[in-house]
Amino acid sequence: MIRHIRAFIERIRLDSGYRKKIRDLEKLTGIPIYRPRLYLKALRHRSILAENRMMPTDSYEQLEFIGDAVLDLVASEIIFHHYPDADEGFMTQLRSRMVKGEMLAILARKIQLMHFLELGERVKNQGVEESDSVLADSFEALVGAVFQDHGYGKTREFVMGLYERYVVLEELVTTRDNYKSILLEKVQANKKGAPVYNIVKETGPGHLKSFVVEVVVDDTVLGTGTGKNKKKAEQAAAQAALRSFLSK
Numbered sequence: 111m112i113r114h115i116r117a118f119i120e121r122i123r124l125d126s127g128y129r130k131k132i133r134d135l136e137k138l139t140g141i142p143i144y145r146p147r148l149y150l151k152a153l154r155h156r157s158i159l160a161e162n163r164m165m166p167t168d169s170y171e172q173l174e175f176i177g178d179a180v181l182d183l184v185a186s187e188i189i190f191h192h193y194p195d196a197d198e199g200f201m202t203q204l205r206s207r208m209v210k211g212e213m214l215a216i217l218a219r220k221i222q223l224m225h226f227l228e229l230g231e232r233v234k235n236q237g238v239e240e241s242d243s244v245l246a247d248s249f250e251a252l253v254g255a256v257f258q259d260h261g262y263g264k265t266r267e268f269v270m271g272l273y274e275r276y277v278v279l280e281e282l283v284t285t286r287d288n289y290k291s292i293l294l295e296k297v298q299a300n301k302k303g304a305p306v307y308n309i310v311k312e313t314g315p316g317h318l319k320s321f322v323v324e325v326v327v328d329d330t331v332l333g334t335g336t337g338k339n340k341k342k343a344e345q346a347a348a349q350a351a352l353r354s355f356l357s358k
Contacts, residue, residue, distance in 0.1 A: 117144040124150075131226060138221055139252075141268055145259045148173070150228070152251035155244065157230030170251035171318075177254030180262070181209045184269040192279055207282045208273070211342070214246035220276050223248055242346075243320075243336060289348035293325070296352065303328045305351070307344045310334070323347045 121129055124146060131153075132146045143149055156169040185208040189201045196204075207213065218224070224239040227248055238244055257265040273279075293305055304327075311322035323343035324334045332354050335346025 113144055117146070121146050135226060138226075139256075139268065141256060141260070141264065143259065145255075148255040148258055149252070152255040153223075153226045153248060154228045155230065155233070155238065155248075157233045157238070158228055159230075161230050161232075170248055173251035173254030173258070174247050175250075175254070176257060177250035177252065178209075180253050180257050180265055181214075181250060181269065183262075184266050185209050185273075187266070188270060188273060188279075204279070204283060207285065208277070211242055211246035213277070214249045215242040217272050217276060218245035218249040220272070223252065241336070243338070289345050289352060293348040293351050297327050305332075305348065307347060309340065309343075325351045327351070 121132065124132070128146070128150060132143050132149060135149060136143050151168060152170050152173045154169050156166075156171065158164070159166065159169055182205065185205045186201070188208070189196070189204050193201065193204075223245060227239045227244070229238055253265060253269060256268055290305070297303070297305060306326045308324050308326060309321055310324050312319065314320045320336060320338060321340050321343040322334060322336050323340065323346070324331050325344070325347040326332070333347045333350030333352075335343050335348070335350055337343035337346050
């Protein structure tokens, strides 16, 4: 009872726009929200902080850290249940595929999370809310908020429900996701030179670096990708290059 009263008081202190966002989020996720400010924080992009003189910890990044750990645990449980006789190497590789950014972005899109993100004015209408990295980070933060609000049991139920609804584990098991290796095979089969990866942009402070990498084959840029480190950016660039191959 006390928890419900506190939740009611916290909610009526929000402006009408935020109250509507919380109600819509409850409908979307099927989760009752007792600490609405947690969820607003989970959906707040760092671009808004300077404009509103907020603290560095007022964006989704802290909750993203917690959500990342929770997702690892839930994914491990799912794998352990579905593949009880699998070895550690298989389970580790499958878990990596289940919690990688592209997969989390897919889940975020399935629940329309992009419509709930709060962005700074300077990045609005630039497609930031549609990027895989932002969607994946905000999804992790949402999971972190559910964990802080409800504990592990409810969070586990929420995450498992999404994986059961939207992810076919058997397909993930057979998926090849080393895009650099696949691209190399493709260009060699087409008697082209080996792909060259160039860093074209590097932004952010040391702990929040972002890299933009382009992949060049025979002096032609085939794809560009962004990532939190060089390896992820290179994989994203290779994936983009493979799309261009498939579209020809």
